[in-house]
Amino acid sequence: MTEKIIQVDALARVEGEGALYVKLNGDVLEKCEFRIFEPPRFFEAFLQGRDYHEAPDITSRICGICPIAYIASSSQAMEQALGIEITPEIHALRRALYCGEWIQSHTLHAAMLHAPDFLGLDSAMDIARDAPDLVRKALRLKKLGNTLMEVIGGRAVHPVNTRVGGFYTAPPRAAIEALLPELDWGAQAARELALDFARFDFPDDEGDYHFVSLTHPEVYPIIEGRIGSSRGLDIAPAEWEAHFVEEHVARSNALHGHMRDGSAYLTGPLARYALNFARLSPTAQQTARDCGLGEVVTNPFKSILVRMVEVQYAVEEAARILRGYTPPAPAFVEAAAPRAGTGHGATEAPRGLCYHSYRLDGEGRIVEARIVPPTSQNQPQIEADLARVVQANLALNDGALKLRCEQTIRNYDPCISCATHFLKLTVDRG
Amino acid sequence: MANPKLAVWKFASCDGCQLTLLDCEDELLEIAGRVDIAEFLEASSGRSGGPYDVSLVEGSVTTAHDAQRIQEIRANSKVLITIGACATAGGIQSLRNFADVAEFTRQVYAHPDYISTLATATPISDHVKVDFELRGCPINKRQLIELISATLAGRTPHVPKTSQCTECKAHGTVCVLVAHGTPCLGPVTQAGCGNLCPSHGRGCYGCFGPKEAPNPESLSARLAELGETPRQIRDLYRSFNAAAPDFSRESQRHD
Secondary structure, three states, X not given: OOEEEXXXXXXXXXEOOEEEEEEEEOOEEEEEEXXXXXXXXXXXXXXXXXXXXXXXXXXXXXXXXXHHHHHHHHHHHHHHHHOOOOOHHHHHHHHHHHHHHHHHHHHHHHHHHHHHHHHOOOXXXXXXXXXXXXXXXXXXXHHHHHHHHHHHHOOOOOOOOEEOOEEOOOXXXXXXXXXXXXXHHHHHHHHHHHHHHXXXXXOXXXXXXXXXXXXXXXXXXXXXXXXXXXXXXXXXXXXXXXXXXXXXXXXXXXXXXXXXXXXXXXXXXXXXXXXXXXXXXXXXXXXXHHOOOOOOOOOHHHHHHHHHHHHHHHHHHHHHHHOOOOOOOOOEOOOOOOOOEEEEEEEEEOOEEEEEEEEEOOOOEEEEEEEEOHHHHHHHHHHHHHHHHHHHOOOOOHHHHHHHHHHHHHOOOOEHHHHHOOXXXXXXXX | OOOOEEEEEEOEOOOXXXXXXXXXXXXXXXXXXXXXXXXEOOOEOOOOOOOEEEEEEEOEEOOHHHHHHHHHHHHOEEEEEEEOHHHHHOOHHHHHHHOOHHHHHHHHOOOHHHOOOOOOOEOHHHOOOOOEEEXXXXXXXXXHXXXXXXXXXXXXXXXXXXXXXXXXXXXXXXXXXXXXXXXXXXXXXXXXXXXXXXXXXXXXXXXXXXXXXXXXXXXXXXHHHOOOOHHHHHHHHOOOOOOOHHHHHHHHHOO
16 A cells, blocks of 8 residues: 655645645545644733723734624624623624625635636736736725725724724715725626636535524624524524534644534535525525525535625625715714623624633623634534545545645635634633 | 745734735736745745745744744845834734743643744844834835835835824824823824824824834823823733833833
8 A cells, every 4th residue: 555645834825824734545544634833822811901992903913814803703792791782873884894804805815815726826916917807806896895994994904993882983974975886896796706706617526514604584694693503503602612612632723613512513605605595685696596506505615606605795785784874973882881791702704603702800801711713613624625525536646636635725715823823711810 | 137036924923914915906916017926825826936035024933933934034035024013023922922921821722732832922123134124013005015116126115203193293183192181102103004093083002113212101101190000001002012122111111
């Protein structure tokens, strides 16, 4: 029997530093690891002792690509801990801001990090040589997402205008109205890109996934709803600990998320889509159908299409919220007084469920922080996908198999920077 | 003449500063046409190897392996430029410098023995010669484009080292500290973000780091008069540029 090792020491077109290692003995898969070696940054440790209102700004620095996920989840958790009820207007504006993050993050991944895999190219800059219009369209769409974040959040990377309870300042009506024509363009552009990508040659692959995402009876969930799953889970975010665990394994600086029974699950676009297809706009549903997608997608290579369907939805949703916008007054709801308590927040980051919980002391200082990002939850499922893909493609030559493995990881848009910083607090210092 | 070879490197960071390069949507394809991108792992799987004409470095040094890696990058780079607060001052992860990192690790990891990390998060300039430092958490897009244009033209980038206060004055932004008594690090923080926080009605939280020759003692005295506690004053300096010497010293005065 011949031993074969497939190793990629530094994965490209992912956010952060990761590697993969696959060991085959003949046709038998002996080892399959997705390693995260991004150095730990100890967020949950140094949050202890900080004021509750600092959590959104500090945790946004976990990820430059999805800062709103951290801002929104931590704000939500603090609002619950402090008994703050935000107004429907503030909720809507936060949702529109989050749409901006979905648009820029998904478009970045789909067009610039993922699409090159299907075209056999190294980067979006290489795509631009043959298809400059496609790349320009994607860049303009990504810019639209960033502009939404700038107008509502004050800055595209690490926004400054958000706070626990809402916003420092309500964006002026004129600035919001100026976004509307570009949003009208963006919905069509997202659809066109989805249809362009639908022409790619997708590898045959089907995962048997346990999908986990927020679910909501009325809207496609972003910052609202309960945590549901394709196998019947239906819990409030506060019940997280009873159903999920994180495990520290030697090969990774990120914790691995599991269900309490030890099984893997999947969070992210495929899960949101499968559990909430009926809440997408009719136009986004139509794009999905025109791309050949059913109401549940289990081929992870087609996640690129689901991301573009979600971009179309996010553009339409932002336009829906912002058309007829009236600046919320007040722009934020203040806590009556700091108080001891615990709060939980769960929102849908572009890559999936982002769960936070905080325990506060009587002065509103953080005693304990728990942050669970999507990529660490997906890590066991990524390894299961790798094993499945390797087994199904043993006939490929080494170079092609290695590329297929890299692509299997990139299907997840893994955010390794995020995943690394999540370290379970095991000592109560309160 | 061949295009200059550009490399983008990542150390401990959030990726936001290299993302800012990809966020130059209107300029990206033009920039890509003027340089040979020899290393930019976040955006491309193409790696043509060194030596490099220009290296942009994001992130701070937090592991022994990274301390070695930055030496190799320096040896292979004609010009080395750091981008962002992590690379120029250690970043938010430098909060460990004020704590016992072994204790941090024991607290937060089930298996501390799996973890290999240094006791401190340090800026790139603690390890190698840095030719230019671009500030910000994150860096500002316009400053990044100026940096790239200037570097390609072989001139020094025009990046002001004055305080945030000058930006507020230039934009006609009402002073939140004077008018509303809102704690603000603007007087001791370098300009460059584009006058963001005060124009949104909040105080500057110092993400561009200390300005040239700041006077934080004087600012802290005013913050104390406004009712800020020593702990609050300490934490104000102790965030994204906590390990920058001027902020670090001032935070320790209130510890």
